[in-house]
């Protein structure tokens with residue numbers, strides 16, 4: 544089992560990582576939170592798939608189970624309220640530890656419930672999607688969506704433990720796996736030249752489901768994310784902005800399709816292709832790195848779009864991004880292998896040329 548620490552002073556926490564480590568989840572939780580009661584928050588799909596595991600955890604620990612409906616459309620204030628209703632209905636106290644078992648949706652809602660229940664209780668993340676394993680389970684961003692936009696109501700609240708067991712990926716639908724892989728792939732652009740080399744040489748093994756390569760890819764991704772979070776826990780210094788690589792385009796793509804027919808990670812894959820094209824176009828990528836980026840783009844998984852997007856509308860959509868400052872879009876662009884630069888001076892013309900090129904319009 545790998546052990547990694549996110550160092551945030553009195554909010555520091557360990558990440559445990561390995562294949563099969565959840566077989567000892569009860570022992571792990573009991574020893575790390577002596578005397579606590581647990582509230583497991585998960586969704587209806589996972590309750591069906593992991594009946595036996597959940598029954599074991601409930602029989603071995605003082606644990607109540609709260610299952611929310613499955614889907615981003617349920618990442619709402621109503622679902623968050625229903626979780627709080629259940630916690631209060633069970634008369635749980637401040638020593639309660641919430642255990643989020645699921646993908647990013649479950650993790651974000653359970654985390655926000657933990658941030659707000661009785662003014663804040665501890666919580667544990669047990670991510671079950673690749674996206675949650677490499678991204679959302681670490682960093683303490685918790686939120687629900689609002690009709691005005693995604694993740695608009697939430698809190699920064701760090702988990703007390705993250706337990707990543709890659710065997711949960713065995714039941715994950717392939718499409719969700721590739722969408723999560725987009726975030727892992729993203730780290731090769733921001734995590735230094737070592738990560739570029741690792742992803743370039745282990746890409747095939749990872750997308751093929753090779754457990755050893757995946758554990759290592761997830762470990763490296765989490766280490767990079769932890770480092771960024773440690774330097775900018777609450778998104779105040781700007782350091783956390785690098786995690787947004789590919790996301791300025793991705794958010795506009797998701798918005799264009801009205802958040803339907805395309806998964807977030809799928810939009811990120813297109814967003815990565817756009818960021819690379821724009822980097823080449825405006826000259827942030829040095830000549831000597833062309834081969835490296837050429838290879839990354841060659842192996843970048845290709846996913847279908849519902850239909851060809853309209854570049855003008857995509858461009859307009861970029862101005863709705865939360866990261867727009869004083870009317871200027873911050874583009875995170877590739878530079879030396881494994882590094883990015885943030886630029887807010889890119890012309891509309893360059894962005895439109897990129898969109899036309901990438902989407903073949």
Ligand SMILES: NC(=O)c1ccc[n+]([C@@H]2O[C@H](COP(=O)([O-])OP(=O)(O)OC[C@H]3O[C@@H](n4cnc5c(N)ncnc54)[C@H](O)[C@@H]3O)[C@@H](O)[C@H]2O)c1
Nearest residue numbers: 588613646647648649671672674675678679684711714715
């Ligand atoms: N907090 C953060 O820092 C952060 C970062 C990135 C994304 N997010 C959020 O994460 C969410 C997306 O997360 P996601 O991609 O994990 O989606 P998700 O939570 O909706 O899960 C995707 C689907 O896979 C199913 N599933 C989960 N684990 C499974 C398993 N092991 N086997 C079979 N099916 C399984 C789920 O039931 C769901 O249908 C978005 O709401 C996004 O805003 C948060």
